[in-house]
Amino acid sequence: MREGGDTRRGESGNPSVTEKDGLAEGLIPKLFNSVPVLNDAASYVAQTTSYFTRFLSDRSVDPKSREPRSSALYEEELVTFPSGEPVATTATTSGDRNSSAAQSIVSESPEAAIAAPAVHSEVSRTTVEDSSGHSSGLQLSNNTGGNGMSIFQGLIDRALRTVRGSADDIGWLQRASGMPPVEDGTERFVEILEDIRHGIHKLPDSVVYLLVPGLFSNHGPLYFVDTKTRFSKMGLACHIAKIHSEASVEKNAREIKEYVEEIYWGAGKRVLILGHSKGGVDAAAALSLYWSDLREKVAGLALAQSPYGGTPIASDILREGQLGDYVNVRKLMEILICKLIKGDMQALEDLTYEKRKKFLMQHQLPAELPVVSFHTEASISPAVLATLSRVAHAELPAPLSTAQAAKLPVVIPLGAAMAACAQLLQIRYKEKSDGLVTCRDAEVPGSTVVHPKRKLDHAWMVYSSLNNDTSEADASQVCEALLTLLVEVGQKKRHQLTSKDE
Numbered sequence: 001m002r003e004g005g006d007t008r009r010g011e012s013g014n015p016s017v018t019e020k021d022g023l024a025e026g027l028i029p030k031l032f033n034s035v036p037v038l039n040d041a042a043s044y045v046a047q048t049t050s051y052f053t054r055f056l057s058d059r060s061v062d063p064k065s066r067e068p069r070s071s072a073l074y075e076e077e078l079v080t081f082p083s084g085e086p087v088a089t090t091a092t093t094s095g096d097r098n099s100s101a102a103q104s105i106v107s108e109s110p111e112a113a114i115a116a117p118a119v120h121s122e123v124s125r126t127t128v129e130d131s132s133g134h135s136s137g138l139q140l141s142n143n144t145g146g147n148g149m150s151i152f153q154g155l156i157d158r159a160l161r162t163v164r165g166s167a168d169d170i171g172w173l174q175r176a177s178g179m180p181p182v183e184d185g186t187e188r189f190v191e192i193l194e195d196i197r198h199g200i201h202k203l204p205d206s207v208v209y210l211l212v213p214g215l216f217s218n219h220g221p222l223y224f225v226d227t228k229t230r231f232s233k234m235g236l237a238c239h240i241a242k243i244h245s246e247a248s249v250e251k252n253a254r255e256i257k258e259y260v261e262e263i264y265w266g267a268g269k270r271v272l273i274l275g276h277s278k279g280g281v282d283a284a285a286a287l288s289l290y291w292s293d294l295r296e297k298v299a300g301l302a303l304a305q306s307p308y309g310g311t312p313i314a315s316d317i318l319r320e321g322q323l324g325d326y327v328n329v330r331k332l333m334e335i336l337i338c339k340l341i342k343g344d345m346q347a348l349e350d351l352t353y354e355k356r357k358k359f360l361m362q363h364q365l366p367a368e369l370p371v372v373s374f375h376t377e378a379s380i381s382p383a384v385l386a387t388l389s390r391v392a393h394a395e396l397p398a399p400l401s402t403a404q405a406a407k408l409p410v411v412i413p414l415g416a417a418m419a420a421c422a423q424l425l426q427i428r429y430k431e432k433s434d435g436l437v438t439c440r441d442a443e444v445p446g447s448t449v450v451h452p453k454r455k456l457d458h459a460w461m462v463y464s465s466l467n468n469d470t471s472e473a474d475a476s477q478v479c480e481a482l483l484t485l486l487v488e489v490g491q492k493k494r495h496q497l498t499s500k501d502e
Contacts, residue, residue: 166312166319169353170431171440173309173360180446185372185485189450193473193481201234202484207299208269209238209483212256213462214277214306215347217245221392223462224276230476237267245278248346249359253285257294260286264297272483273301276461277437278351280306284444288363300370300486304461304479305434308373309360309441310353312425318352365444368497370490372450374482375442378422378435379455387415389463418457434458448489450482 173179195202203209209231217223224240231238243255260271275283280303287294287301307314317333334345349355365371378384392410418435425431431438436458443449454472461475473481 161320165428166315166353167429169310169315170312170429170438171309172353172357173445174440174443176445180367182373182443182445182447182449185448185489186450186452188488189481189485190452192484193477196477196480196484197473201480202487203231203234203236203480204487205236206269207272208263208267209236210241210259210263210271210273211238211479212241212243212273212275212279212283213245214275214279215245215351217279217462222390226474227462227476227479230480237269239263241279243279243282246347247344249278249282249285249350250289251344252282253289256283256286257290260294260297270297270299272299272486274304274479274483274486275301275306276304277306277458278347280304281308281351284308284365285359285363287369288365291366291369295366298369300372300490301365302372302374302482302486303442303444303447304374304482305376305437305442305458306373306444307351307437307441308356308444310356311351311437311441312353312429312431313421313436314348314351315353318349319354365446367446368493370486370493371444371447372482372486372489373442373444373447374450375437375439376434376452376454376456376458376460377432377439378418378457380419380423380426384419384457385413385416387413389414389459391463414459414463415457418459422457448485450485 192202211224211227213223228238228240239259241256241259243252243259245252256273260273263269263271273283273287275281280301283301284303284306287298333348350359388411390409390411391414394408394410421435422433425433425435425438429438431440433439434457439451461478463475
């Protein structure tokens with residue numbers, strides 16, 4: 001048997017390695033050095049083993065004396081973190097190990113190791129000799145601390161981010177300090193809606209009504225069409241903003257500003273704006289960014305089911321470590337928006353919580369602007385799965401017997417899709433939503449909030465359903481009621497400002 005002093009450097013002191021495996025000294029180091037993947041894998045396994053060994057070895061220490069119970073029977077490997085501070089020292093037969101080294105096993109937290117930059121690790125086949133001259137076997141070199149633990153902790157952090165998702169972001173506007181309180185206008189809204197259903201209409205013709213559609217509106221020909229038709233029959237000037245809905249919020253805000261100025265200078269009337277979904281976000285951005293130019297031209301803003309604070313759907317698709325990473329939803333959305341409909345991914349990114357927080361911290365709606373925010377909760381009952389919505393119509397060639405072309409509705413199961421999304425948000429985040437926007441994220445600080453008890457999904461506001469219930473108000477009547485309430489809110493706010501000035 002070899003003496004400890006005759007052990008060559010670079011040779012393992014373990015007899016099972018040196019005597020039984022003649023290729024270990026020459027072949028294995030070359031194999032690890034020539035194949036970095038094996039080197040990293042071996043380092044990761046060794047580091048993970050060391051991580052658990054620290055806790056096991058700590059339990060064999062007497063809590064009173066902090067000395068090993070049998071230092072001759074076991075040895076601890078030296079593990080040095082990237083900061084250069086050793087966690088534990090190699091055990092010696094003399095038994096006079098410093099107690100602070102043992103305590104560092106408990107005091108050193110995994111987060112401290114992860115905070116340090118990752119360093120490439122290698123397996124060193126050097127030997128460590130104790131005071132008796134015996135070799136301590138295979139030892140990790142000083143740069144092995146961060147890599148394995150970083151990978152391990154990185155996987156844990158990624159799993160936690162996936163599980164938490166947008167749970168900490170939903171409703172952030174309600175928790176933000178300095179935000180003005182909201183006022184509940186649901187009761188007054190219900191009264192106005194009931195009057196409208198009985199033929200009592202109070203919308204003034206002294207203003208022009210501008211409807212701002214949301215995402216993908218360019219590919220829905222019937223978007224807001226019923227509402228505009230209804231307003232026109234009442235003799236009201238109404239326009240649908242022809243914006244590129246799949247563009248960024250700031251780009252659409254500029255286009256809406258130009259729309260308002262064109263309407264104001266053409267008709268000589270102020271503009272009342274109603275925006276649905278992303279259209280409400282675009283309109284609010286226009287008034288936040290260009291209020292000095294639009295102050296005398298805009299009478300108020302109504303946001304219907306708008307993700308003013310953001311939406312977990314967009315965040316979970318685009319945020320790293322979320323659903324978009326695992327099922328390639330992000331890539332599919334890029335193909336859909338950028339390739340198929342020639343849009344900009346920025347349109348969806350602007351609806352994430354990160355983007356909304358950054359924008360709203362810099363650009364808030366003016367306090368003197370009358371604002372109404374409307375949000376609903378989608379039904380998740382099994383009957384909704386059979387709901388079909390008419391999003392367009394197809395004209396067939398005119399038959400020989402008649403001169404009129406036949407029209408067939410183009411329908412898609414929007415109700416079923418909204419119900420599925422609403423159920424997902426309910427199960428994962430315990431949040432009520434219309435299928436795309438949670439109720440809390442749709443409330444604008446300082447606005448008059450309307451939240452009816454009736455179950456309405458996100459698409460109901462703009463598309464006509466094939467099975468409309470005549471006993472309930474339709475989407476155009478709801479839009480009329482919202483704008484009527486907005487007019488009353490504007491009158492009340494002007495009266496308060498006048499009284500304050502006096």
